[in-house]
Amino acid sequence: MTTPRVESALPNQFDLKTGTLIVGAGACGMVAALSAAEQAQDVLVIEADPVPSGSTALSAGLIPAAGTRLQQAAGITDSAALFANDIQAKAHHQNDQALVDLLAGNAAEVIDWLTDRYGLPFSVVTDFDYPGHSRRRMHGLPTRSGEELINALRSACEDAGLDIICDRRATVLYRDDNQILGIAVTGPDGSVETIDCDRLILACNGFGGNRELVAQHMPQIEQALWFGHSGNRGEAVLWGEALGADLQNLGAFQGHGNVAHPHGILITWAVITEGGVQVNRDGQRFWNEAQGYSEAARAVLSQPGGEAFAIFDERIAAIARQFEDFKQAEAVGAIHSANSIQDLAARLALPADALTQTLRDISEGGTDRFGRSFSSHPLTPPYKGVRVTGALFHTQGGLKIDASARVLRANGAAIQNLYAGGGAACGVSGTGDSGYLSGNGLLSAVVLGRIAGRQNGAFRSR
Structure with missing residues (x-):
């Protein structure tokens, strides 16, 4: 070069x-x-x-x-x-x-x-x-x-x-x-x-x-x-x-913590803002996802294996489908769907009991222990999940x-x-x-x- x-x-x-x-x-x-x-x-x-x-x-x-x-x-x-x-x-x-x-x-x-x-x-x-x-x-x-x-x-x-x-x-x-x-x-x-x-x-x-x-x-x-x-x-x-x-500010950058892995397809952050969550390999949440997708990159990379799983549902997926990337992720099988949390956990190789408890702990209409406030739309079947990792998108x-x-x-x-x-x-x-x-x-x-x-x-x- x-x-x-x-x-x-x-x-x-x-x-x-x-x-x-x-x-x-x-x-x-x-x-x-x-x-x-x-x-x-x-x-x-x-x-x-x-x-x-x-x-x-x-x-x-x-x-x-x-x-x-x-x-x-x-x-x-x-x-x-x-x-x-x-x-x-x-x-x-x-x-x-x-x-x-x-x-x-x-x-x-x-x-x-x-x-x-x-x-x-x-x-x-x-x-x-x-x-x-x-x-x-x-x-x-x-x-x-x-x-x-x-x-x-x-x-x-x-x-x-x-x-x-x-x-x-x-x-x-x-x-x-x-x-x-x-x-x-x-x-x-x-x-x-x-x-x-x-x-x-x-x-x-x-x-x-x-x-x-x-x-x-x-x-x-x-x-x-x-x-x-x-x-x-x-x-x-x-x-x-x-x-x-x-x-100036050469340390500034935009990251993203919701890139389908290993497919390398961006998953819109709408799957999170509309009520979805991120969990790690243990099926547990690990941060306040409402902070933003840029800081999500380091949050996800800090987890075991440098990966996480975005969990949402069909209502949210319907909103996300306005994005071409999301439709591509579905087409290649990056996004898994299941009618029960236990089945979704099996598809994502996550511990079913832990994932079930994690979703049960979401505070509808209140603020959880991470400081995130949720709307009154609980996740309902069919559930969706995708394995993601963190990435550097561009410098700022x-x-x-x-x-x-x-x-x-x-x-x-x-x-x-x-x-x-x-x-x-x-x-x-x-x-x-x-x-x-x-x-x-x-x-x-x-x-x-x-x-x-x-x-x-x-x-x-x-």
């Missing part, structure tokens, strides 16, 4: 020239491209994969936004201020308030824009709540899958005539004192091309696929299953270090940016024509895993992509 580097010695002649150059064709990169094109800018997107996918395609494709027209149509009263408060509360007030306000305050405009201008058929998830969100504000496409989202954005870019060059990984960033001059990209055959640009937007996500950086910054999750995109190698972090950029720390999404140096000065969004930029998930509020990743991706793309003021001086 070629180590990303920064150079001040320029090639004799660049092979290509463009105005706005974007590294990465995930949600952030393609939103940035659409936004930049509307400013009559010359736009080029470079993507390392054969086709755009990235972390977006691996997600549920849900974007939180407060005050959208879709929310209003669904009778949901929400505001950017309330959304910002939820973000900060989940992150224990460890975030930069200006960044929280920037993301929360611009999310609704992005959803309305993508809906109205590009026809993306978003709708609000209205049949269950995500931990930490005080309103139902998760917006997704019909299949509730990131793959559908990435394909819809790619179609929008194609319809707009935008150039996305795939199979090219950015390896070198060319610079002078306070601006970016261009990049070098490497093709699958090892060939190198250089691209001159007026400004550069880094939308190349985080560093979860770089095991050395993960071990350095988040050793507590180093041994977890890597469930993110293998292309997340940390170029933005490494370039940022070389440029003297301000890198990165380059500090200003209100225009420009990258800042450690001294607070902006690098004139360098922008960042999505996983390349520092997010709003605090300093660890417990600060991750559902949808924070795509929130940063689409909002910062939109903001970075439409900036006309900071271009390279020649």
